[in-house]
Amino acid sequence: MNRYSIKSLMFVSLLSTLSLSVNAADDSLVIYNAQHENLVQSWVDGFTKDTGIKVTLRNGDDSELANQIVQEGKSSPADVFLTENSPSMVVVDNAGLFAPLDSKTLDQVDSKYRPAHGRWIGIAARSTVFAYNPAKLSNAQLPHSLMDLAKPEWKGRWAASPAGADFQAIVSAMLALKGEKATLNWLKAMKTNAVIYKGNSTVLKAINAGQIEGGVIYHYYRFVDQAKTGENSKNTQLHYFGHGDPGAFVSISGGGVLASSQHAKQAQAFIQWITGKSGQDILRTNDAFEYAVGKDAASNPKLVPLKNLDAPKVEPSSLNNRKVIELMTEAGLL
Numbered sequence: 001m002n003r004y005s006i007k008s009l010m011f012v013s014l015l016s017t018l019s020l021s022v023n024a025a026d027d028s029l030v031i032y033n034a035q036h037e038n039l040v041q042s043w044v045d046g047f048t049k050d051t052g053i054k055v056t057l058r059n060g061d062d063s064e065l066a067n068q069i070v071q072e073g074k075s076s077p078a079d080v081f082l083t084e085n086s087p088s089m090v091v092v093d094n095a096g097l098f099a100p101l102d103s104k105t106l107d108q109v110d111s112k113y114r115p116a117h118g119r120w121i122g123i124a125a126r127s128t129v130f131a132y133n134p135a136k137l138s139n140a141q142l143p144h145s146l147m148d149l150a151k152p153e154w155k156g157r158w159a160a161s162p163a164g165a166d167f168q169a170i171v172s173a174m175l176a177l178k179g180e181k182a183t184l185n186w187l188k189a190m191k192t193n194a195v196i197y198k199g200n201s202t203v204l205k206a207i208n209a210g211q212i213e214g215g216v217i218y219h220y221y222r223f224v225d226q227a228k229t230g231e232n233s234k235n236t237q238l239h240y241f242g243h244g245d246p247g248a249f250v251s252i253s254g255g256g257v258l259a260s261s262q263h264a265k266q267a268q269a270f271i272q273w274i275t276g277k278s279g280q281d282i283l284r285t286n287d288a289f290e291y292a293v294g295k296d297a298a299s300n301p302k303l304v305p306l307k308n309l310d311a312p313k314v315e316p317s318s319l320n321n322r323k324v325i326e327l328m329t330e331a332g333l334l
Contacts (some may be wrong), residue, residue, distance in 0.1 A: 120256030144246030
């Protein structure tokens with residue numbers, strides 16, 4: 001009998017395609033995951049089916065897992081780190097804990113959706129939007145810029161969830177685009193103007209119920225609800241700021257291989273798989289409604305195409321979450 005099992009043969013075939021050579025006996029990975037569990041489970045299932053590599057997921061939130069990896073340092077059991085929002089990737093990268101990614105992996109994703117240094121990569125993306133209740137706001141009354149929400153006339157009329165990693169990533173982009181002074185002034189105005197909720201889903205529900213006119217969230221919250229019953233979004237619409245505005249920021253979900261990984265080749269293979277055709281095709285059909293970032297990869301057809309969002313250009317490695325937390329704390333939002 002041939003000494004390779006069917007799964008081992010599939011694994012060798014895939015690694016040949018990926019230009020990686022791995023001992024199939026070491027086929028196990030530990031992934032610290034802060035991305036949506038259902039999406040990542042779909043990736044893991046597909047990857048394991050194709051390669052035979054077993055994966056253990058340890059789920060948590062962005063900042064929690066990033067800080068845990070930094071504390072664990074070179075002793076971390078994690079082979080791969082996946083995030084919802086890229087500022088947590090920057091925390092780990094700044095600690096010098098990521099290994100460079102394979103060049104063929106990097107080539108699979110447009111340069112707009114990965115840092116130039118190549119130590120981690122975009123795996124999916126989401127757009128900042130202003131969700132609103134059209135019974136409360138007409139098109140003519142919508143804010144032209146995210147920065148407009150600092151104006152006195154918006155007091156008590158918009159909502160956000162500042163304690164979440166989603167909103168903090170948006171503020172990170174504002175900091176990169178507008179600078180510290182303008183960002184702090186905006187945050188101080190937000191403290192006065194915004195109605196604070198816990199969680200973006202709660203913001204959407206409040207808008208839907210007419211409790212608030214609008215709010216800053218990511219696009220997929222409404223799409224996910226619409227794909228279910230629509231009961232928490234039927235009275236809402238999405239406003240896309242465009243024009244390179246901070247409110248048009250496209251946040252990247254990141255993936256990276258830990259330099260301390262004991263299964264580095266398998267870990268590299270996983271990142272290459274999820275950013276390749278098989279992984280990015282799952283984004284087109286998965287009910288997470290996040291954008292595919294692979295070159296020539298199609299996103300869910302219900303979404304506004306990425307190329308039409310007119311998002312601002314932000315170098316992903318420049319997003320400074322620690323400074324954002326300092327500024328938000330100074331403004332009284334945290």
